[in-house]
Amino acid sequence: MNAVPLPAAHPRPPRQVFVFGTGDMGQFGLGTLVLDEIPQPRLHSWFESAAESGILGGPGAGVERICTGGMHTLVVDEQGYVWSWGINDHASLGRPTSNVLDPDNPQEILEAEILETQPMILQSLVDEGFRAVDVAAGDSVSVALGDRGEIRVWGSFRASDGLLGFDGKPGSPKTQSIPIALPSLSNITFVQVACGTDHVLALTAQGTVYVWGNGQQAQLGRRIIERRKVNGLSPERLALRRIKLIGTGSYHSFAVTETGVVYAWGLNNMRQTGVSVELGGDEDIIWSPTEVTALNPERLGNGRRVVQICGGEHHTIFLLSDGQVYGCGRCDGFEVGLADDHPAMIELRRRTPSSDSDILDEFIAEPTHIAFPPPPTARKPNPPVPAYSRSLSISPPSNPIAHISVGTRHNLAVSRNGDIYSWGVGSSCQLGLGATVDSQQVPTRVVCEALDSWFVEDAAAGGQHCMLLAVPV
Template identity: 35%
Template sequence: MVALNRKRRSSNEPLVRPEGAVRISKKARHSSTLASIRASRLPTINSVPEAKTEKLDVFVWGTGSMCELGLGPAASTKEVKRPRLNPLLKKEDVGIVDFAAGGMHTLALDHNNQVWSWGTNDSGVLGRDTSNATSEKLKDMDAADSDDEDGDLNELESTPGLVQGLPSDLKIVQLAATDNLSAVLLENGEVYAWGTFRCNEGLLGFQDGILIQRTPKKIEGFENVSQLASGKDHVLGLDTKGIVYAWGNGQQFQLGRKIVERTRMTSLEPRSFGLKNVKFIGSGEFHSFAITTDGKVLAWGLNQYGQCGVAAEIEDEAVLQKPTEIEALTGKDIVYITGGEHHSIALSSSGEVYTFGRYDMKEVGIPKDKLPEYTFKDQHGNPRSIPVPTKLDSLPPVKTVAAGSHHSLAVTTDGIVFAWGFGDTYAVGLGNLDEDVEKPTRINNTATRDHNIVSVGAGGQFSISAGVKLDEDASEDRTEKIEEFEEELESKTANGH
């Protein structure tokens, strides 16, 4: 098994336009304006969400060698094997109401409409200046022996701090985070973003003429947005008319349109690509999703492990070049869908969970002896992927899910978190593990045992959750209920069901 720890990249790239970049033409801008006029005539089918207000306790776990956990600079915070309450984000002091996990950083919104950030800031994703840290002892990824196990972390990156330069007169209703970019959606449907996008060749840029944007900047001309969805280095936007936009890196067709070298800088502005009548968008790292108003689930982008859930050739670098219906999810009333690097998770309105994609790090949560007949196997007969969405029967009803690069999380309607997938980075929150977690397993530890978890997030090698504490009677009733479910499930498994 290869190590998945992500290492710090150098932040010394010059802030200049990449060689060969072109400015967006007047013709392209004119076409965008005409598209906006046509869209204005469509009926409104989506609304901008309301700002969240419930103050939450925040828990973090996993590998924090890149400051991902936000627990401060002490070297002891580099590995947290089970959920730990973040003492720097106390509910009574800060009052976090929402968060978003990127690949190596996190954004969190407090009840005063302020955004906090922590994690690696090489690409400007924290939206604040961290250059004056005094305890920076991490080595550059290009240096020999770049893993520094004993040194403290960068104090400004590892400690939650306030993002600078966001409008104060408009409420923030959603946060979004990729590997290298951060964004917020405001109550008036406007979007602010900062950071950059990367591609196979290195830095792609933030916008034409801006390589790295280190403070929040309004995305001009992008209005009436109702939802954002973030991949590894691309972002989707859904507007109130049901039109989907995409921008960022499109080398795996995750933008829903072909990107050619001579015009690739145009991919750095949100553009529609013909997808309409959509009520929800989701994203994996290199693939994208949409749910239409008539309940169809569409996917496009990288599909070499069947992570798009579409019957197509499963091979290295296989892609779906345009939105294609996931027929196996038709009629399932899917309300939420997301993905990791090579796997995906879909959630129905009744709380059923469907997974598909890569198998070898147990991302799909299906034990080897329960693999379906349509499992794709390599030339040696080893299971490689599950290319068709498959229901997980080992979970009680679920209210939300999250996908990290190679691990998965699900929260039951009672607020209990189950985890499965790659175990080496502790991102599953189940303590020391000898192997990956092949099926959904309840996280049962002192810190979160009495909490109703309301939201979860998953990054490259870490996880985050937030919730409210239950009273003693409610906690005991919930524990009894989930233990009964697990006992019944174990009995069924023992009897071959």
């Protein structure tokens, strides 16, 4: 909390944070009195005050990056400082939350609940001069990417039978409470990091990918012997070259080459990798990186390619370069966002008659186009998704999407016009559509008075909480 703000050359409207969903574990960062559900986006009062006071990088400075884990949250401000809050049972916050002295009263120890429910700076990163440009979070693991391509990691990984550990070395503690550099990666320059529930992908400037964490579902792209599963905690490079982009779901992973070819691996029990049957996509595990042929640029046509990939527990959403969105995987909770008149849904109903419906069969196996409503107007602030037409998937979209983010079973999408859309399971208010909406079948604009004068730039979907990054208009 004692970081010195950097001066800003010119005051400007700062990027601000909005939150919604469930914050029972302090995920909102609004203190001990705000732990209930927030059904629609609410301006984060702490960051509003922080921007006004200049502690986020000087006058007019705000937030640069937002990231939601399972039940914790990370933010990067304009001076590259990382702030964290939320549950810290396995060191996900990167700072101690027990036996911490009160700086205003050195005779007293601060309560853990206070330390977990409000944003606090990762002072150890500040002290070493680390300037973060991005952050990623899983359930209990967190990663920061620095402006010189270095990474810092903290927290822990879990396996199916409990806590797996942090680095797997004999005698090492199973949790890492403050950010550290991994020795095996210290001389490598990275450009992107991504976290699944309990695994990490890191992309180098040379186009190679390092993976580590829990590999029980093949999310590491290599076979891990069960009795030696701690070996997965050591970063290893995949046999992939010229990679431009990485992405993860909870237990599956993706990499995209410079030419736009998409590779997937990991858990595939609901066909969340999008791998075709011809290449083994009917198996519940994809053991090694395998091409997703449905997303090959030649197949997509019109010069389109995948530019962002985000996955949930059993589904995946893909953003294309023209602003179109595709999805595959589990859909019994509307995770893939397809309307009833979509051919894939018609085929699904034919395949699984309602009288004998089996939840395991309710999936979309091949990446499929997701239709969005047209842009809002003064007369129609929340227009519906249009009736299905094949032309929607091959024509330039009327409402192109700029960013996507995926939670466990829900999704957020930010349009290039600065609007936010959500769909999927929302039983904990994580759709931002109000307290009475517990699911949404198709992408629906989040309309609320709090966002009326804001342009949304980014979104982050966590386990049950969500964040938006927005600027005033």
